[in-house]
Amino acid sequence: MDILEKIIAHKHKEVEERRSLYTEKLLEKSIYFDGQPISLKKYLLREDKSGIIAEFKRQSPSKGVINAHAPVERTTIGYMQAGASALSVLTDSEFFGGSSEDLSTARKFNFCPVLRKDFIIDEYQIVEAKSIGADAILLIAAALEPKRLKELAAFAKSFGLEVLMEVHNQEELENNLNEHLDVVGVNNRNLKTFEVSIDISKQLAPMIPNDFVKISESGISDPATITDLRTHGFQGFLIGETFMKTGRPERAAAEFIEKLGK
Numbered sequence: 001m002d003i004l005e006k007i008i009a010h011k012h013k014e015v016e017e018r019r020s021l022y023t024e025k026l027l028e029k030s031i032y033f034d035g036q037p038i039s040l041k042k043y044l045l046r047e048d049k050s051g052i053i054a055e056f057k058r059q060s061p062s063k064g065v066i067n068a069h070a071p072v073e074r075t076t077i078g079y080m081q082a083g084a085s086a087l088s089v090l091t092d093s094e095f096f097g098g099s100s101e102d103l104s105t106a107r108k109f110n111f112c113p114v115l116r117k118d119f120i121i122d123e124y125q126i127v128e129a130k131s132i133g134a135d136a137i138l139l140i141a142a143a144l145e146p147k148r149l150k151e152l153a154a155f156a157k158s159f160g161l162e163v164l165m166e167v168h169n170q171e172e173l174e175n176n177l178n179e180h181l182d183v184v185g186v187n188n189r190n191l192k193t194f195e196v197s198i199d200i201s202k203q204l205a206p207m208i209p210n211d212f213v214k215i216s217e218s219g220i221s222d223p224a225t226i227t228d229l230r231t232h233g234f235q236g237f238l239i240g241e242t243f244m245k246t247g248r249p250e251r252a253a254a255e256f257i258e259k260l261g262k
């Protein structure tokens with residue numbers, strides 16, 4: 001079993017356990033449930049922002065522990081003050097050391113789009129995403145059949161949540177484009193082998209229709225890479241480890257964005 005298959009197998013168990021503790025009806029009582037989501041798509045297109053989606057990521061399967069101590073509140077407020085366009089919060093605990101509480105904390109202290117970064121395989125997780133205050137969810141093409149990905153995207157849109165679909169190759173892209181997606185992300189990291197190559201983004205960019213906002217994800221460690229990716233049509237850039245591996249992720253983000261010039 002590769003790591004993605006392990007994560008997905010775990011998610012199936014996790015969803016069933018959670019559903020037995022908190023029904024969808026209970027989740028719908030959250031203070032966030034009737035709120036209007038903040039559009040990730042619109043914030044990524046704002047010219048006064050960097051296009052960076054700054055990620056709160058404590059650990060990962062590829063790197064182990066990245067930052068065990070950064071507080072969510074200070075880090076996420078600092079990311080937004082530094083000029084990030086949006087936040088991404090890993091909510092998986094088993095493999096990434098995150099939690100729903102991390103996302104709710106980020107939500108409570110920031111007025112900006114918040115992406116729930118998790119491995120979504122079931123409608124329950126989408127109701128949960130809304131209940132913890134997320135504005136957008138991630139659907140990973142490598143983890144879902146195209147029909148299922150489309151059903152989950154439509155379900156998310158019915159709650160007003162925006163959908164980021166992540167691909168790693170041409171086949172995943174061509175098989176999964178549908179009208180319910182808002183943002184298409186190219187993951188530079190192969191989730192099965194952990195190899196990272198920014199060239200994947202550059203190769204796939206011309207194949208992504210312009211109706212979708214295009215983002216490049218993972219392995220971005222230099223502002224010059226963003227300048228280059230912009231010339232290939234990318235409007236958003238998801239960055240986690242480069243910031244989180246430092247003692248003060250929000251300061252690393254501020255220095256990075258200052259060097260970028262926006």
Ligand SMILES: O=C(O)c1ccccc1NCC(=O)[C@H](O)[C@H](O)COP(=O)(O)O
Nearest residue numbers: 060061062191217218219238239240241
């Ligand atoms: O980061 C990993 O090791 C990983 C392994 C398996 C599945 C997903 C994984 N990461 C999730 C992400 O997509 C990244 O957190 C995100 O794109 C930011 O990447 P980075 O800037 O390289 O931290």
